[in-house]
Amino acid sequence: MPELPEVETSCRGIAPHCIAQKITDIVIREKRLRWPVDPELPALFKNKLISSVSRRGKYLLINCELSGKHQSLMIHLGMSGSLRVITENSPINKHDHLDIVLSNGKLIRYNDPRRFGSVQLNLLGDTHPLLVKLGVEPLHESFNTDYLLSICKKRQVAIKALIMNSHVVVGVGNIYAQEALFRAAIHPSRQANRISVKRLEILVETIKQVLSEAIEAGGSSLKDFTSVEGKPGYFQHTHQVYGRGGEPCINCGLPLKQTTIAQRTTVYCGNCQK
Structure with a gap:
């Protein structure tokens, strides 16, 4: 998608x-x-x-x-x-x-x-009714540690589900949520209101970093997506967890685990992400 x-x-x-x-x-x-x-x-x-x-x-x-x-x-x-x-x-x-x-x-x-x-x-x-309730843009300065903290401290949901909620922040879909959480070393099922300010600061940075890198790579082409020139994106070649369940973690070498969060398949490292 x-x-x-x-x-x-x-x-x-x-x-x-x-x-x-x-x-x-x-x-x-x-x-x-x-x-x-x-x-x-x-x-x-x-x-x-x-x-x-x-x-x-x-x-x-x-x-x-x-x-x-x-x-x-x-x-x-x-x-x-x-x-x-x-x-x-x-x-x-x-x-x-x-x-x-x-x-x-x-x-x-x-x-x-x-x-x-x-x-x-x-x-x-x-x-417009389809736009008016959308959350902040993740690459905009309004998506920052203070904003994410204000949302997280009220929520007991898994952090992955929260950052994929378009009413909170737009466009952080399944691929990029997994990649950002891995880089931030945060377990995707960790309760949002139990994450420290410092770790939220890192998460904001990794979300911006992952999305920016993906845009520069032309996105991820997994099935149907191509650019306006008909070319595939290349970010999928740098995926560190998405789609890699059971494969070795690039950091510790242990097999990556796979679960379901908010009805979406989620891959993570049980050793590196806490």
Whole structure:
């Protein structure tokens, strides 16, 4: 499932092709996504100038401005979605559900085999119902030790479940939560309100570090995800725990353990993580 680094990779990939271009058309081939695609999108966005491309959590926003009014296409990649930048007349492949046609002759093509993603109109900015309750961005300065401490001291849940809670902090999905907790030497099931300030400070740093490294590597390509150029990400080659249950810990050499936390498979080192 595309997580924050994969969505940020897509955001950065399409931005240079979109900004200052007009949307000349939106071609909808399959409207049955997580929520039905509004058939009025082509008319609503025709000839709108793209002012910016941004990300909020795992939502990608193609922003337009018209007469001072905010209007954006809000895209979620779901479980298997990806975006490609291609030229007009490129062959249409299976699961190519929607094209955003630009005035420079480029297309932003949305492909989603499992159709759990979405493409929606957003007239409300960050007050949209899907965005308004999202937590802080993990790479923003507002995600810091004081903030995490204020949340943790009230919670008796496993720390892994807490940092994956999008109402607390957005985009720290299963892969990156496991990797950050391993680097911070914190057991993923440790109760959040029983972690010291110093260890929370380290955890904040490792979350930022892991996500930043993953973005630079183009994300993790485990199944369907590719960049807008169709290239896989490479961060999966540096995974230290994710997907490595039973293999030796890179630090101590003991077999990594595997359990389930918040209904997600979790790999950790019982020796190095306390």
